[in-house]
Amino acid sequence: MQSKTAHFKENAKKALGDAQLQRVLDKFSTGFPVKRAQAAARLPEFEDLRDAARDIRAHVLDNLDVYLERFETKVIETGGMVHWARGGSDACSIIGDICKSVDAKTVTKSKSMIGEEIAINDYLEKNGVDPVETDLGEYIIQLRDEPPSHIIVPAVHLSKEQVAETFREKHTDLPADRVLDNPRILLDEARGKLREKFLSADVGLSGANMLVAETGSIALVTNEGNADLSVGLPRVHIVLASIEKVVPCMEDAWTLLRVLARSATGQDLSVYTSFVTGPKRSDDLDGPEEFHVVLLDNGRSSMLGSEFHDMLRCIKCGSCINHCPVYAKIGGHAYGWVYPGPMGSVLSPALLGDVSANDLPNASTLCGKCETVCPVRIPLPEMLRQWRNRQFEANQMPTRQRLGLRAWAWLARRPRTYRLVMEIGTGLLTKLAPRNGRFKNLPFAKGWTSKRDLPAPQGKTFMAQWKQRSNGGSS
Amino acid sequence: MKNSPEKPSVALYVTCLVDLTRPGVGFAAVKLLEDAGCVLSVPETQTCCGQPAYNAGDQGDARALALQVIENFSGYDYVVIPSGSCAAMIKDHYPKLFKDDPAMLKRSVDLAQRTWELTAFLRDVMQYSPQNVSCPGSATYHDSCSGLRELNIKDQPRDLLGAVDGLTIVEADLAETCCGFGGLFCVKYPDISSAMADRKIDDIVNTGADTLLGGDLGCLMNLAGRMSRRGEKLKVWHVAEVLAGMTEGTRPISGDKDAK
């Protein structure tokens, strides 16, 4: 997916001015947190499970090579193939080649953020293959030619009226009198269309919520069952997953599954949880004849051992996004790339690997809500701060900000000069203060007064008054 | 400077915002701490705790300022701050700044252990409760992020406010949601920041309360500034001002001119 992270500020402004989007976001940002809180409250051991989930993921990262090799061996043993891809273009050509080898015309896809990361749909289209998204949300945004705005609810930025409009426009055989006014009917409408595609697809492409090293299985979690159809029906199944998704064994996978859906949607478990192991065996009733796993690095291995190491514990539940007060106002598209919200603001600069995403780690109040709801306890605010450290060290902060910051610190380190300057400053502001005690517009504080009044100082500084009081001996 | 446990020596760290814009909050803290029986000092060379630098990635300046604070506030039984955010900077983040310097780490941990946010100190250390203070009306309380999530400050101010005559507290649905201040965030991203404040203000107005209280001047100035830009009539006070009974005849942070 093309990165638009460099235009964060404009994108955010656009989102803030979009009344329809604001209505959808309002609903979203009150709904999900309540569901998550209820799910956590229903399970007394939830906090312990978060510790266990964190420990499993941390252990994996410390032994990533071991578990990846074990996973590879098992996949091969069960008759599948493993392909290693360093970057997005490597992964695209591996998938393209597999499609070509079976002369594929149509690929059914179940939701994969890694697929978005490497823009696999564009690649396939360019090579004459028709990629069909089968997750309802992904299907809708594919029809609209939009990127996802959330990692688990990709079309969360749309109202059901907008979805109905999209169907009317794109499903040309739709009778004009067909009522499309509730989610169930919309789902049925999409299902009808997708059923044909499932049956005619040559290749099924899916992501993976986990890769189980012990068995060579992949775990797939959906609420629509679309993943099962897109991997079970076509002749070839390709799994596209990033390397950190591996877990040691089934038991660990289940521990993670117990926190995943609860954190994401507040469900105890998603509606469908499937484990897929290798291609169809002789006595299986169905399943693909070929089973490929493409393991993508795309910058992750360079995060290992860095200050962003812990970010790789992420199990992509979306909880930090659901609870983020910044996301609640600007939505996912403003972030400009695949991963929005707190997790995206840490991941995107690392994976994009340049300064284009520099705004993201700064566009946070570090309010800390995300960390309190992350099932694997990633210290997200600390990671955001680490990006700010890097930017400051690399001299990437806008010059005026840097100068202002350093001047303030310079003064603060010289208490006597600081006092003098502050007395003069507050004295001036007090003189200039309007009668009602608020400044509407201060040329040197535009960042503040463009949107808010600035309360005028109450009078002399506390320290000056305190000194007077002490000297006067009154107390 | 050690004192008896009933009369501990306390250094007040007023914070930059209180010092420069609202000294009344500092004097409210002084009154509360003295009423609670503390022997109070105000170290004269105090300036900024370094949080703006720290959160902007300027670790060098943050460390230098932390060192200055550690020196300024050594020797007191307690250091008390009318801000959860500055208190959390000292308690949670100073030790991180010195994690590679064992001697400084020890000193920063020592300071961290002696440092308290005002309402937590009054309730939990001094077992203080305000006497004969009244503030008729209904108020809603904004839980500032650092105090809430880094220092677990939630019930302390509410318990203290419970002893104020005539005051009822109405809880807002989004009491724990960030107001969009975020230090430099509010001037770097004013559009997002004020939209976040608007979401909070809608929720606050919904409670029907006539007053907004909180324990961090940054958040309160942000909310008050936005409220007065929107023409909202709510009064905004720092919790210390109410607890000390120092609202009479004082203009609230929201700047309602009729109140002066």
Ligand code: SF4
């Ligand atoms: S960072 Fe944590 S909360 Fe956010 S998506 Fe990843 S696992 Fe979920």
